[in-house]
Structure formats: C-alpha cells, structure tokens
Amino acid sequence: MSTVSPPQNPEANPKVKIVFDDIRATRGSNFINNLWHYLAFDPELLESTWNEVKTIMAKPSNLDPMTKELIYAAVSIANSCEYCIHSHTAAARAKGMSDEQYAEFLSIVSLAGRTNHLLNGIKVPIDPEFDHENNG
Amino acid sequence: MSTVSPPQNPEANPKVKIVFDDIRATRGSNFINNLWHYLAFDPELLESTWNEVKTIMAKPSNLDPMTKELIYAAVSIANSCEYCIHSHTAAARAKGMSDEQYAEFLSIVSLAGRTNHLLNGIKVPIDPEFDHENNG
Amino acid sequence: MSTVSPPQNPEANPKVKIVFDDIRATRGSNFINNLWHYLAFDPELLESTWNEVKTIMAKPSNLDPMTKELIYAAVSIANSCEYCIHSHTAAARAKGMSDEQYAEFLSIVSLAGRTNHLLNGIKVPIDPEFDHENNG
Amino acid sequence: MSTVSPPQNPEANPKVKIVFDDIRATRGSNFINNLWHYLAFDPELLESTWNEVKTIMAKPSNLDPMTKELIYAAVSIANSCEYCIHSHTAAARAKGMSDEQYAEFLSIVSLAGRTNHLLNGIKVPIDPEFDHENNG
Amino acid sequence: MSTVSPPQNPEANPKVKIVFDDIRATRGSNFINNLWHYLAFDPELLESTWNEVKTIMAKPSNLDPMTKELIYAAVSIANSCEYCIHSHTAAARAKGMSDEQYAEFLSIVSLAGRTNHLLNGIKVPIDPEFDHENNG
Amino acid sequence: MSTVSPPQNPEANPKVKIVFDDIRATRGSNFINNLWHYLAFDPELLESTWNEVKTIMAKPSNLDPMTKELIYAAVSIANSCEYCIHSHTAAARAKGMSDEQYAEFLSIVSLAGRTNHLLNGIKVPIDPEFDHENNG
Numbered sequence: 001m002s003t004v005s006p007p008q009n010p011e012a013n014p015k016v017k018i019v020f021d022d023i024r025a026t027r028g029s030n031f032i033n034n035l036w037h038y039l040a041f042d043p044e045l046l047e048s049t050w051n052e053v054k055t056i057m058a059k060p061s062n063l064d065p066m067t068k069e070l071i072y073a074a075v076s077i078a079n080s081c082e083y084c085i086h087s088h089t090a091a092a093r094a095k096g097m098s099d100e101q102y103a104e105f106l107s108i109v110s111l112a113g114r115t116n117h118l119l120n121g122i123k124v125p126i127d128p129e130f131d132h133e134n135n136g
Numbered sequence: 137m138s139t140v141s142p143p144q145n146p147e148a149n150p151k152v153k154i155v156f157d158d159i160r161a162t163r164g165s166n167f168i169n170n171l172w173h174y175l176a177f178d179p180e181l182l183e184s185t186w187n188e189v190k191t192i193m194a195k196p197s198n199l200d201p202m203t204k205e206l207i208y209a210a211v212s213i214a215n216s217c218e219y220c221i222h223s224h225t226a227a228a229r230a231k232g233m234s235d236e237q238y239a240e241f242l243s244i245v246s247l248a249g250r251t252n253h254l255l256n257g258i259k260v261p262i263d264p265e266f267d268h269e270n271n272g
Numbered sequence: 273m274s275t276v277s278p279p280q281n282p283e284a285n286p287k288v289k290i291v292f293d294d295i296r297a298t299r300g301s302n303f304i305n306n307l308w309h310y311l312a313f314d315p316e317l318l319e320s321t322w323n324e325v326k327t328i329m330a331k332p333s334n335l336d337p338m339t340k341e342l343i344y345a346a347v348s349i350a351n352s353c354e355y356c357i358h359s360h361t362a363a364a365r366a367k368g369m370s371d372e373q374y375a376e377f378l379s380i381v382s383l384a385g386r387t388n389h390l391l392n393g394i395k396v397p398i399d400p401e402f403d404h405e406n407n408g
Numbered sequence: 409m410s411t412v413s414p415p416q417n418p419e420a421n422p423k424v425k426i427v428f429d430d431i432r433a434t435r436g437s438n439f440i441n442n443l444w445h446y447l448a449f450d451p452e453l454l455e456s457t458w459n460e461v462k463t464i465m466a467k468p469s470n471l472d473p474m475t476k477e478l479i480y481a482a483v484s485i486a487n488s489c490e491y492c493i494h495s496h497t498a499a500a501r502a503k504g505m506s507d508e509q510y511a512e513f514l515s516i517v518s519l520a521g522r523t524n525h526l527l528n529g530i531k532v533p534i535d536p537e538f539d540h541e542n543n544g
Numbered sequence: 545m546s547t548v549s550p551p552q553n554p555e556a557n558p559k560v561k562i563v564f565d566d567i568r569a570t571r572g573s574n575f576i577n578n579l580w581h582y583l584a585f586d587p588e589l590l591e592s593t594w595n596e597v598k599t600i601m602a603k604p605s606n607l608d609p610m611t612k613e614l615i616y617a618a619v620s621i622a623n624s625c626e627y628c629i630h631s632h633t634a635a636a637r638a639k640g641m642s643d644e645q646y647a648e649f650l651s652i653v654s655l656a657g658r659t660n661h662l663l664n665g666i667k668v669p670i671d672p673e674f675d676h677e678n679n680g
Numbered sequence: 681m682s683t684v685s686p687p688q689n690p691e692a693n694p695k696v697k698i699v700f701d702d703i704r705a706t707r708g709s710n711f712i713n714n715l716w717h718y719l720a721f722d723p724e725l726l727e728s729t730w731n732e733v734k735t736i737m738a739k740p741s742n743l744d745p746m747t748k749e750l751i752y753a754a755v756s757i758a759n760s761c762e763y764c765i766h767s768h769t770a771a772a773r774a775k776g777m778s779d780e781q782y783a784e785f786l787s788i789v790s791l792a793g794r795t796n797h798l799l800n801g802i803k804v805p806i807d808p809e810f811d812h813e814n815n816g
Contacts, residue, residue, distance in 0.1 A: 042375035075248035078214030080352040080760040103722035110662040112211035117657030178647035216488040239450035246390040253385030314783035347520035350486030362538040384483035488624040511586035521797030526790040619792035622758030656755035
C-alpha cells in the first residue's frame with residue numbers, strides 16, 4: 001500500500017515527459033523505476049527530486065560511481081528505507097560491486113551500527129586531535 | 137559527562153596493555169584516542185571491540201581505505217553518533233579525502249537523507265528489477 | 273506477522289468495551305482500526321494508549337486538526353513506522369489535506385531529512401540568536 | 409568542534425556573495441546564520457542547499473508558514489539534529505508560535521514517538537481502509 | 545541552549561506544586577531533576593508526562609526495577625537522547641547495576657546495533673517459526 | 681526480496697558447516713533460522729557474526745537471559761529492524777516472558793519513545809547529579 005497513486009498515463013503531462021525522457025537519456029535505458037512513476041503524482045516534486053539526484057549522482061565526480069552508491073546505501077540502511085536499500089544495492093552491483101565487496105560493505109555498516117550504539121551509550125568526549133583545524 | 141570513567145592507569149591491567157600495544161602497532165602511532173581509554177573500564181569489552189574494529193578496518197580489503205571510512209562516517213551521521221562522525225571524518229582525511237571529496241560525500245549523504253524520507257513517506261513498491269536473482 | 277494476537281471477541285472484556293465505545297463516540301464512526309484490536313491483548317495498555325491519543329489529538333486545540341496530523345505523520349516517517357505513516361496520512365486526508373498540500377508536506381519532510389543529515393555531518397555550532405531567551 | 413571550517417571572508421567568493429545577498433533579500437534581514445557560513449567552504453553545496461531551502465520554505469504555499477516550520481522541526485527532533493531543532497523552533501516562534509502551541513506541538517511529537525515505538529514493536533497489520541485508493 | 549525556559553518559581557503554580565510534591569513523595573527524595581523544571585513551562589504537559597512516567601516506572605510490576613531502567617536506557621541510546629541516556633543509566637546504577645552489568649548491557653546494545661544494521665541491509669525473510677501463534 | 685541469496689547447500693562449505701554445527705550444539709536444537717542461511721553467502725561474515733552473538737548472548741552472565749533478550753528487542757524496535765524484533769521477541773517468550781511482561785515491556789519502550797522525543801525537542805540540560813563520578 002502506498003500513500004499516493006501513480007498516474008495512469010504519466011507522460012501525457014509534458015512536465016513529466018521531459019523528466020522521463022531525461023531519465024532515459026541520462027541512464028541510457030528505457031527502464032524507469034517505480035519511484036519516478038509515483039512521484040509523477042506531483043510533477044514539480046518529480047522534477048526537483050530528479051534534478052537533485054541527477055546533479056549529485058550522475059555528474060563528473062571526485063568519487064567513483066560504486067563508492068557513491070555504497071555511501072547512499074549505507075545511509076539508507078541506517079534509516080531503514082527499504083526501497084532505497086534495494087535500489088542502491090542494485091545500483092552498486094550494476095557499477096561493479098562483487099559479492100566480496102558487498103560482504104565487506106555489510107561488515108563495515110554493521111560495525112558502525114555497533115560502535116555508534118556503544119559510543120552513544122558511553123558518551124566518550126571527543127579527542128581534540130580529531131579537529132581538522134588542529135591538524136591541517 | 138560520560139557514563140563510565142576511564143581508569144587512571146589503564147595499562148597496569150595486562151589485558152588492556154596488550155590491546156593498547158596492538159593499537160599502537162597496528163596504527164604505527166602512539167596516539168590512543170579516548171574511545172579506548174574509556175572502554176578500558178571493562179577490559180573484555182575493550183578487547184572484543186578492538187578486535188572487531190581491527191579485523192574489519194585494518195585487514196587487506198576489496199575496498200580502498202578512504203571508502204571504508206566514508207561508509208563508516210555515513211552510517212554514523214544517520215545515527216547521530218557525534219564521536220564517530222568526528223573520528224571517521226578525521227580518518228577519511230588522514231587517508232586522503234580532499235575538501236572537494238568531503239563536500240561531495242556530504243551532498244550524497246544528505247541526498248540519501250532526503251530520498252529516504254520521501255520514499256518512507258510514499259511507500260513506493262519495490263521494483264522486481266532490483267532483485268539481484270532476476271538480474272545476475 | 274505480529275508479535276501479539278488480537279483477542280477474538282475483545283468487547284467481552286468490559287474494560288475493552290468501554291474503550292471501544294469511547295473510540296466510536298469520539299470519532300462518530302463504527303470503524304475501529306487494527307491498532308486498538310491488537311492492543312486489546314492487554315486492556316490496561318489499550319486504555320492508557322487511547323486516553324493519551326484522545327487527550328492530545330481530539331481535545332480543543334491551538335493547532336488545527338490537519339496540522340496536528342501532519343506533525344504526527346512527519347515524526348512517523350522519520351521513525352519508519354509504516355502503520356503510523358498510513359494511519360496519519362489517511363487522517364490528514366480525512367481532515368482536508370489536498371494532493372497539493374501532501375506534495376508540499378513531503379517536500380518539507382524530505383528537505384528536513386536532507387539538512388538534518390547535512391548539519392549532523394558538519395556539526396555547525398548553534399547561533400546564539402536562536403535562543404528564545406535572547407529574543408523574547 | 410565542526411568537521412569543516414567556515415571561510416574567513418566568504419563574500420570574497422562571488423558565488424558565495426550571490427547566495428548571501430539572496431538570503432538577506434529573501435529574509436529581509438542582515439542576519440546570516442552559521443549554517444550558511446559553514447556551507448561556504450564549498451560554494452556549490454552552499455548554492456544547491458540554499459536554492460532548495462528557498463524553493464520549498466519561502467515560495468507561495470498551500471500550507472501556512474508556521475505549520476511548515478513545525479513539520480520541519482518535528483522531523484528534526486526525530487532525527488536528533490540539534491542545530492535544526494533550534495533553528496526551526498526559533499523560526500516557528502518568529503512566525504507566530506505561542507508557548508501554548510509549542511507545548512501542544514511537543515505533546516504531539518512525543519505521542520508520535522510513543523505510538524511509533526508501540527506499533528513498531530507489535531507490527532500491527534495495516535488496515536485496508538487507510539488506502540486512499542479505496543476511499544477517494 | 546534549550547527551546548523553553550524553566551519558570552523561576554515553578555511551585556507558585558498550584559498545578560506544578562502538586563506534581564513536584566508527588567515526585568518527591570514517590571521517589572522519597574527532595575531532588576527534582578531538570579526535566580520537570582523545564583516541563584513546568586506548561587503545567588498540563590508536566591502533569592501528563594509525570595503521570596505516565598509514574599504509572600509505568602513506579603507501579604508494582606512483573607519486571608524488576610533495574611531491568612526496566614535498562615530497557616529505557618537501551619531505547620534512549622538507539623534514539624540518541626543524551627538526557628535520557630544519562631538519567632536512566634544513573635537510575636539503573638541507583639537500582640543496583642554493577643559495572644560488570646553495565647558493560648554487559650553495553651555489549652548487548654551494541655550487538656543489537658550491529659545486527660540491526662546487518663539485517664536491515666540484507667532484508668532476511670522472517671522465519672514462520674517466530675510467529676507466536678504457531679508456537680504457543 | 682533480499683539483497684543476497686542463501687546458498688542452496690550451505691553445509692557443503694566446511695566453514696559454514698562448523699558454524700551451523702555450533703549453532704545447533706549451543707542452542708540444543710536443529711532449527712537454524714534464516715539469518716544464518718543468508719549470512720552463509722559469505723562464510724567469514726557468518727562466522728564473525730555468530731561468534732559475537734554466541735559470546736554475548738550465550739555466555740555466563742550477570743543479567744538473566746530474558747532481560748538480555750528484552751534489551752536486544754528494545755534496541756531493535758527503536759531501529760525498526762523487523763527481523764530482529766520478531767526473533768528477539770520470540771526468544772524472550774522462549775525464555776519465559778509472559779503476556780503481562782510483554783505488555784509492560786512495550787509500555788516502557790513506548791514511554792521511552794515519548795520522552796526521548798520530548799527531551800530531544802526541549803534539549804533540557806543534563807543534571808550534574810547524573811554524573812556517576814559525583815555519586816559513586
């Protein structure tokens with residue numbers, strides 16, 4: 001059950017059609033995943049979301065594409081966003097992630113979950129050495 | 137204010153000394169950050185935490201060291217663990233992260249925060265195409 | 273799968289019947305949603321939960337009814353409570369929320385998700401100007 | 409301690425100056441809060457964040473300005489973003505929130521926290537009646 | 545910095561005085577912690593919060609007092625509520641928690657943090673054997 | 681849908697067989713729940729996770745077994761880990777939790793959810809009396 005309904009014929013709306021065309025062109029694929037179909041219930045929200053995703057995830061970058069998907073998936077796991085976990089894990093695989101890398105990714109994410117809880121419980125004071133202004 | 141007190145002279149305990157020596161040897165540095173000083177209130181907890189961190193973060197790996205710190209920091213931001221955010225951001229810088237890469241990291245983490253909330257609100261059904269068994 | 277079973281004939285318990293009658297009277301409807309059926313496994317927990325919900329959500333208020341549901345839904349999205357997201361989004365619609373307002377609500381919730389992650393990552397110091405004691 | 413340093417003279421950078429000028433003009437105030445000073449470490453991140461905040465929070469809207477700040481603050485509380493809690497509570501006060509309204513807001517947010525945990529624990533199945541497609 | 549100001553002379557308000565007297569009587573102590581001083585900004589919110597805490601935490605119970613504080617603290621750590629972490633850890637100590645028990649508590653909380661992230665990442669299907677209706 | 685596939689015949693891998701044998705021996709049962717079947721996609725991750733769970737949950741302890749499961753379940757609820765909620769609620773029942781105790785557990789977890797949000801919203805300053813160094 002979703003809280004909005006995807007429009008039956010989304011590309012009848014010219015604003016939606018422009019976004020869908022851009023998704024297809026940017027990704028070099030005809031597949032448009034559900035997220036965009038559902039967001040089409042409000043073409044403005046669709047457009048602003050897509051523009052942000054495209055700007056950040058598809059632009060020339062100082063981080064490699066798989067790393068970017070892993071960062072995205074890590075946040076999504078911590079936030080329990082099931083859709084995002086599946087879409088960005090699939091994207092990381094599409095960008096070359098091996099099973100070994102995925103196992104290692106999971107071990108880091110879960111180690112972070114462990115020490116995040118440990119440190120939040122103890123409230124260890126932050127070392128001044130971590131301040132980048134002291135170390136630059 | 138912390139919920140435990142770090143022992144005054146932690147290395148008087150031989151179990152703690154072994155861990156502290158291993159931290160220094162593994163990192164090639166005499167600096168032992170507060171986390172380990174506070175965990176020394178319970179040498180067993182100290183030992184198991186360090187062994188896990190060492191195994192996962194310091195072993196030969198299929199992911200590069202900076203990427204591992206970025207994954208760790210991403211989870212820590214989503215979980216609001218202030219200590220972990222500072223320690224792993226500092227570690228990412230120590231492993232070569234530039235200001236440009238950090239800005240890009242922050243933009244991905246916050247984009248994930250945005251779409252995690254959007255998707256959790258709408259509850260978009262997951263595309264079968266994301267299933268790795270269908271696509272492998 | 274749920275972790276408790278709703279009793280087969282909950283209103284056989286007089287404490288449950290009083291609560292269910294009050295739910296029907298307060299809402300002017302015979303529909304009693306699953307939450308209350310499941311909570312009936314422990315009549316005391318049912319009663320205290322309903323009394324709290326009634327006191328806060330149904331009393332004369334300084335906030336309009338739709339706004340109250342939006343605040344409730346916003347927290348529920350951030351906490352990934354699927355049941356609460358559906359029930360309070362439905363309640364907001366029942367209290368007049370249009371599709372345009374829902375799209376705007378989602379855009380604010382997801383913007384907050386974005387800047388929450390950005391600010392938690394950077395740990396910007398809080399401006400003294402935000403202190404209401406300085407500004408009253 | 410922050411993970412980035414705000415530039416000493418941010419408006420020497422023309423991109424930053426354009427954003428800062430726009431913040432002052434949009435808000436009709438010379439006060440620029442710390443968030444923007446810190447984001448100025450990366451003018452592109454500053455610009456995209458401000459544009460998004462401006463588009464969503466300052467545009468003509470179907471929700472009143474105080475309600476928008478309350479939704480923002482509700483998400484920020486659930487996500488433990490201390491800076492965002494302070495800035496958006498202050499903004500809600502600036503847009504007319506009374507002490508009585510704030511107390512009521514807090515009671516709704518904390519009731520949501522309560523039932524979110526209760527429902528996430530029990531995993532109550534979602535009523536089909538909540539599906540807007542069944543009820544529109 | 546707090547988002548409300550505690551009243552200077554809270555017990556001048558008779559509703560507040562009744563609650564404060566009840567806190568002192570219930571706890572057998574003259575110490576009233578900051579939470580109640582701050583909540584006194586809205587006597588109704590103060591009263592409903594105290595009544596709930598008293599009903600749940602101070603009533604005759606099927607769980608021992610220290611266990612109840614540990615459950616409370618565990619949730620508070622996962623939610624990053626710094627005040628609640630400190631108050632309920634202190635309460636658990638006051639109710640007999642030893643350093644060894646606290647270390648064990650922390651190890652369980654952080655193990656849960658670890659496997660929560662691992663399972664949320666993998667999305668393992670839930671075993672039907674966990675359904676209490678199949679096993680009662 | 682899961683992000684990994686459990687191997688068809690996991691115990692063909694000797695490392696997996698050792699872990700599965702140890703799970704059966706430690707628990708005195710032939711039932712191996714899905715978590716371990718899925719983790720078998722990476723025998724090293726399986727082994728390290730099981731060793732940690734066994735060390736913490738099955739060792740001689742200063743906390744009783746049911747209390748340990750309740751702490752685990754409390755964190756899992758706050759983190760919205762559906763699998764963990766079901767497995768540790770079932771484990772608490774297996775270790776003697778009654779319906780009355782479960783209702784009380786839920787009331788504490790949801791009260792914590794309530795006051796966590798309330799306190800995170802108000803940002804009440806922490807009482808120095810909570811510092812165990814002042815009170816030991």
